[in-house]
Amino acid sequence: xxxxxxxxxxxxxxxxxxxxxxxxxxxxxxxxxxxxxxxxxxxxxxxxxxxxxxxxxxxxxxxxxxxxxxxxxxxxxxxxxxxxxxxxxxxxxxxxxxxxxxxxxxxxxxxxxxxxxxxxxxxxxxxxxxxxxxxxxxxxxxxxxxxxxxxxxxxxxxxxxxxxxxxxxxxxxxxxxxxxxxxxxxxxxxxxxxxxxxxxxxxxxx
Numbered sequence: 001x002x003x004x005x006x007x008x009x010x011x012x013x014x015x016x017x018x019x020x021x022x023x024x025x026x027x028x029x030x031x032x033x034x035x036x037x038x039x040x041x042x043x044x045x046x047x048x049x050x051x052x053x054x055x056x057x058x059x060x061x062x063x064x065x066x067x068x069x070x071x072x073x074x075x076x077x078x079x080x081x082x083x084x085x086x087x088x089x090x091x092x093x094x095x096x097x098x099x100x101x102x103x104x105x106x107x108x109x110x111x112x113x114x115x116x117x118x119x120x121x122x123x124x125x126x127x128x129x130x131x132x133x134x135x136x137x138x139x140x141x142x143x144x145x146x147x148x149x150x151x152x153x154x155x156x157x158x159x160x161x162x163x164x165x166x167x168x169x170x171x172x173x174x175x176x177x178x179x180x181x182x183x184x185x186x187x188x189x190x191x192x193x194x195x196x197x198x199x200x201x202x203x204x205x206x
Contacts, residue, residue: 002199003164006145009195010175013183017174019125021045026101026126027093028052030108031061031086033118039076047076058090058099085113103127117153124170132160132169137180144184144202 020041023029028048035044051072055061061069069083076082089112093099101122102108108119120133134142134153138160142148148159164172183190189202 006147006196007164007168007172010172010179013195014175014178017171017178019121019174022048023126024052024056026122027058027099028056029126030089030101030111030114030118030122033121034086034089034113035073035076035082037082038078044076047073058093061090062087062094082113088112089114101126103129105129105131116157120157120173124173128170130166130169131173132157132164133173134160135177136186137184138173138176140186141176141180141184144200145196146199146201 021032022045066083070079073079105119117133120131123129124131134157148156
């Protein structure tokens, strides 16, 4: 079965794939994931190391002004909108959820700046639930391997969750992120010794 073959190869390539964002709570993971949009995890970790010393909880975050937060996260890019969403999201957590991130995917997505991908990351990583977050790496790999044929992350997620067993979703997300980040890169993929050569649509176009 194709699903089993893909999982087997990814298990060999990335047997211990982990989230590369640094965090100490679901809230910090939520903030880091918001900051990671159009930004590398490495840069986010540099920023959050200082940010979380100042504001590692929703109650501490809402004490910052937008201008103060923008200065702290400036190097992550799109800092104006990210700061605005983080402050609004933090206020919503304090007012509606006693400062705690809700474990429900549906409730998480009602928070400012929290889309489906971000909610899936926090649900699977922070709360150890079964979810298949689709970021740019997962989307690219899925299309190249013929697991999806879409530019829409939500449609890609639907295809992946139908294709793979639920208990593998969270681990596969991390493995596909690592595969896309370190081997199946956007511009210059490392196709040498790739176990997926026979099914790769990118390869057939070269």
